[in-house]
Amino acid sequence: MKAEAWMFVICTIFLVLVTPTYWFITAASEHGGDWTGTSALVMCTLLTAMVAAYLGFHANRMDPRPEDRKDGEIVDGAGELGFFPPYSWWPLWCALTLGVIVYAVAMMAYWLMIIGAVLGVLALCGWIFEYYRGEHAH
Known part of the structure; x- marks a missing residue:
């Protein structure tokens, strides 16, 4: 889960950098800024930060999965993965x-x-x- 948490941390950092830039560029336009896009970017930033915090919190409290361990082998991940439903109308x-x-x-x-x-x-x-x-x- 640490890899997934780091992916969301990177997305959060990207959005933290892009959101003020977007607001600054649209504020310089003749209409005075795009508040819809800016608020959407702020909410996306907060959402990715929330998911990163959740995954990071749980990654520290659970045993590492085979793909999270450096000494993990492919055979360690063998077994039943879960239930995948068939087609449905x-x-x-x-x-x-x-x-x-x-x-x-x-x-x-x-x-x-x-x-x-x-x-x-x-x-x-x-x-x-x-x-x-x-x-x-x-």
């Missing part, structure tokens, strides 16, 4: 029902929003419980 149905709800709000068709919400709950339940039955149950 449920995200498509969730996205489509969200599209129906957004369309209903834009058109002020509240009856369609209710239909989309009911179908969305069904699609979300199907996505949550898809590994409890069927071919991929465990």
Whole structure:
């Protein structure tokens, strides 16, 4: 985790240098500066600093992984890596029902929003419980 923490530290340093430069360059323009871009860069800086602090905090308190050790071998990382889900159609149905709800709000068709919400709950339940039955149950 130390390598990941250092990557975020480097990104934070980069953003700390770029953000004031961006603000200074846009402040010199005739419109008086781009506050949207500057605030977005400030928030990105704070986000990368937060992730770097989190990863650095946990890297010091956990045993090093095989890839973090200098004497680590490839065979040290052998074994089960975790569960990787197979294909699923449920995200498509969730996205489509969200599209129906957004369309209903834009058109002020509240009856369609209710239909989309009911179908969305069904699609979300199907996505949550898809590994409890069927071919991929465990």
